[in-house]
Amino acid sequence: EPEVTQTPSHQVTQMGQEVILRCVPISNHLYFYWYRQILGQKVEFLVSFYNNEISEKSEIFDDQFSVERPDGSNFTLKIRSTKLEDSAMYFCASSEGRGGDTQYFGPGTRLTVL
Amino acid sequence: EDKVVQSPLSLVVHEGDTVTLNCSYEVTNFRSLLWYKQEKKAPTFLFMLTSSGIEKKSGRLSSILDKKELFSILNITATQTGDSAVYLCAVLPANFGNEKLTFGTGTRLTIIP
Numbered sequence: 001e002p003e004v005t006q007t008p009s010h011q012v013t014q015m016g017q018e019v020i021l022r023c024v025p026i027s028n029h030l031y032f033y034w035y036r037q038i039l040g041q042k043v044e045f046l047v048s049f050y051n052n053e054i055s056e057k058s059e060i061f062d063d064q065f066s067v068e069r070p071d072g073s074n075f076t077l078k079i080r081s082t083k084l085e086d087s088a089m090y091f092c093a094s095s096e097g098r099g100g101d102t103q104y105f106g107p108g109t110r111l112t113v114l
Numbered sequence: 115e116d117k118v119v120q121s122p123l124s125l126v127v128h129e130g131d132t133v134t135l136n137c138s139y140e141v142t143n144f145r146s147l148l149w150y151k152q153e154k155k156a157p158t159f160l161f162m163l164t165s166s167g168i169e170k171k172s173g174r175l176s177s178i179l180d181k182k183e184l185f186s187i188l189n190i191t192a193t194q195t196g197d198s199a200v201y202l203c204a205v206l207p208a209n210f211g212n213e214k215l216t217f218g219t220g221t222r223l224t225i226i227p
Contacts, residue, residue, distance in 0.1 A: 004156075031213060043157065043202065043217040056214055091156065095213070102148065103215060107156045 002026045004106035006092050012112045013082055021077045021109045023092030032075045033093040033103060034067065043091065049075065082113045116141040120203050120218035128226050131193050135221045137203030138185040145208035147179055147186050152200040152220065198225045
């Protein structure tokens with residue numbers, strides 16, 4: 001069964017460093033998302049992406065964050081200068097279409113900022 | 115702002131018991147409500163409920179949506195230890211271009227053998 005994959009599974013970085021989290025969405029899906037979950041808290045929406053541009057972003061997704069689809073299969077989330085509070089589990093998701101299509105989640109990348 | 119509240123926060127039952135998990139929501143222009151199961155990492159999709167599909171069933175799991183009272187329940191019958199997980203409820207608004215899922219805090223279900 002097709003699934004969303006993410007790498008790495010765990011990333012440890014120093015405060016102020018740049019990190020890139022990678023995702024390979026399900027191959028025929030057109031809509032891509034990033035969510036994050038701080039330990040013990042809710043899953044929170046960060047950004048949605050379609051047709052090579054951001055379609056919606058939350059207040060969390062400030063200028064330190066960016067997303068990119070560098071080729072036909074990868075979808076990346078970049079955090080330019082990490083802060084301690086960026087430590088969280090980051091989930092990538094994809095859906096076939098919009099308008100309520102089910103979003104399927106990847107296994108997540110645990111980001112630890114020291 | 116869209117809001118999802120789940121109850122109880124945690125539940126411990128014995129294998130074989132039946133459980134009911136609750137989800138109430140407030141959303142502008144409701145489109146759908148989704149249930150996910152989160153074990154170690156990724157939320158795994160269980161059900162989507164919409165205006166045209168207010169009841170879903172898959173094996174021992176079933177879910178209903180009450181659009182009038184703005185809540186949903188997830189039932190699990192004859193629970194097994196493999197059902198131990200956090201169960202997440204999320205809502206999706208109908209606004210075109212808004213694909214943002216709003217999640218509840220989840221219900222942590224523990225099944226004791």
